[in-house]
Amino acid sequence: MTANKYSVLNTRVHNVDGYAKVTGRATYTFDVKLPGMLYGKILRSPHPHARIISIDPTEALKLPGVRAVVTGKDTLGVKQGIWRRYPELCDEQILTIEKVRYIGEPVAAVAAITEEIAEQALDLIDVQYEVLPFVDDPMEAIKKEAPMIHEGVERNVNVTRHIEWGDVEEAFEEAEYVREDWFKLGGQAHMCMETRATVASYTSDKKLTVYTSTQSPYYHQALLAGVLGLRESDIRVIAHYVGGGFGGKFELDASQFCASVLSMKLSKPVKIVFTREEDFIATKRRTPMYYYVRTGVKKDGTFCARETRVFTNGGAYTGMGATALYLTGFFHSFPYKWKAYRYDGYRVYTNSLPSSSMRGFGAPQAMFCSEQQIDWIAADLGLDIIEIRRKNAHTTGYEVPGQATIGSCGLNQCLDRIEQWIKAKGTLPKNRAIGISAAGFMTGGIFNWFDSPYSFSSAVVTINYDGVVELHVGAQDIGQGSNTTLAMICAEALGVKLENIKVHSGDTDHCPADLGAWGSRQTLMAGNATKMAAEDAKKQLLEFASAKFGYNIIYDLDIKDNWVHNVARPERGMNYVDLVKEALRGKDGQRIIGRGHYTPHRKGMISPAYSYMVQAVEAEIDVETGKLSIINCTTAHDCGQPINTLGLIGQLEGAASMAAGYGYLENMPVEDGKVMNPNLVDYKIIRAPDMPECEIIEIDTYEPEGPYGAKEAGEGLTNPTAAALGNAIFHATGLQMKQAPIMSEMIVNAFKEKKKEGGTR
Amino acid sequence: MEKQLLRFLVNDQEYELFINPKTLLVEALRDHLGFAGAKRGCDTASCGVCTVMVNGMAVKGCSVLAVQVNGMNITTVEGLEKDGKLDPVQAAFLDEGAFQCGFCTSGMIMSARAFLNETPAPKDTMEIRRGIEGNLCRCTGYNSIVRAIDAVAKGKYREGA
């Protein structure tokens, strides 16, 4: 262990929002109550596909306590989407006017003096539908004879994506072994503990304040402006505390839109909170996919070519699904060097709830297929599972042709350490095995399909007379700890103690724009902006110090641990707070303000930096019942320079629990367009006794593009677990699991199949 | 429905409410008294974010009616801090980073507190895990929470420790 060269970074500190959270004082949108506030409820479609003939609210409006009913006809009818640069992908009217395309789609909204009355009023709204034929599976929806879900979209193909490099045919010719497999990947609910919630408050001077559970206040400000016909800056989005996001809370949702529309109609605050059932059936989900993978390798395990075709179940609308389609194809090549690679992805509309981004953003599905197939290939060729990966692993400086340049990569060290860990484990009991999976992930997307005119991240640092630093960032803390991480970066860069920093986020009126908390962008992008702002402020302080000290100009000045000093003679200096007091006087009483921003340039197609990891999952399989348990989940992990030690461990453990859920618990069946288990009894997530010990082996690297060498942690680790679990099952039983999540019935059936095959041979 | 009189102690203070008998305990605490630490996360009594203590036992505030706790002693997360000093469980949650978004935290801390009251010396971490089985957390993966509870059980926060 090398000594920590930083004063604040990589130390164990309390989360800056910790007191509020452990004392119950943190106020979420769910808790917001405004004077005169009304409660809203949403009427949803019972049909997967139907034309709306008429909506009659007369009876509902007669119910005492009901204040308004709105339908799509009361809105501007804007078809919106998060890919704003591409109008054809902006396909969702949140209160739909002509057609419903999935069960649960909003058709009307009510505001009343209580939630109960609003709920009763829903039953009194008379909607006449003409039911249409529907299709809920992408392989059916892509057929010529399938019902058309969006006017003019042939075969329901919403988006296609193609990625290719090298000469694929030639590389397959060179291969000495070729294998092909089909996989089926299920959806997954974000299942944030705080369901979607909004309080919208419109006043007749055309100003709208929106408290909402969001990953990106700026996106919601801009999206609401578009659908409501208001100026962006007249909308204030506030999100002080957010009860989880995981990729599900940065598109416009019905709580935000309907509460705003109702509030504008009534000039009263309106609150809408989704029930858990609404959150399951009518938000978005991890994208279900069909994966076809054909891979060619040399007998020694050198990867030659891979050809992949993916059909994703897009559900009714695009949302962030177009990005997931690209990223799954890109990360399916990860983290290996392929001589030639070809990916064709088709996102297909179906009459089911829309699919979109969720932690991992298409990569968990990609790894489930890729990493299991690699183990099967290794078994067929008699190769070692670590060796085959080492042979083909990304390395620092590698260029993924036409896509990305790898600035830092600790993958080989990850493989070494996991190899040692497995060896140290020795022989395992019967029905237990270790499976591994490698993975990598982006550190923030470089894409701007949202068409933001602002920097991707910005920060403002203001230093008060008493030395307290106000850090304003648009980055959103959704529990991942960005407020703490950015406070640490700010303190380190300025050279002050952490308790000098106050972070302000989650309010578009007071914080600079930032694209928000998704795609693992905050540590690197908001981190770089924060570092730049802090350095700007520090420079102003040091200019003053330099003049004051009157040293020879060849000497460097610096601040560390609240001590302003001459670097060559650190004992010579003065207290930071005293310096601030003097500097402010010298500035005619103005506070010191530093500004910082970050937008990536010339960083390839995907991301400025990539994390790497190898995970080993030790699992036990009950061969009678198919029941799985994960005993241990150990990860060697390269996230560059760790910033927030405690937060990092928490992110990695949290990712493992969500990823293990995707591996064997979180089944989300959809039948006839209907989610079959929309409640927390039937939708199972990991509970405390199911959770394995998670050991983290940190691999030291330095990422040149990241603040202090840091890159993402916490999203990438959602990627390997399901694959590693599949590999553990393979090594324990020989079964090849081609469907995620791996449910116990599937294991029992696979055993039966295997027996039958054995019997007839 | 005719309203009923409810008299109970919340965080050692007496309260009287004239309340619809269908009101849930968590609603009475949140909507009538403003103790908003306890949250709601489901409609099926399966997530535990509404957990409070009733006479020292962990109870899901969405699974009992307010009138059922008439005359009883309720503790919510707001009542744990005494004289400006955090309860050891709260302190341990801070030290171990046993929360992320924090939405489950109030309920989780109350379950942990009740568990430790009943089981001051759990025999292993699995017993701790079983003790908080009824509380879902989507963020942390529970291990930091288990470490926090374990630290309290091992006496790290005892006076003078």
Ligand code: FES
């Ligand atoms: S709200 Fe989920 S258990 Fe009470």
Ligand code: FES
């Ligand atoms: S901290 Fe977010 S649900 Fe537990």
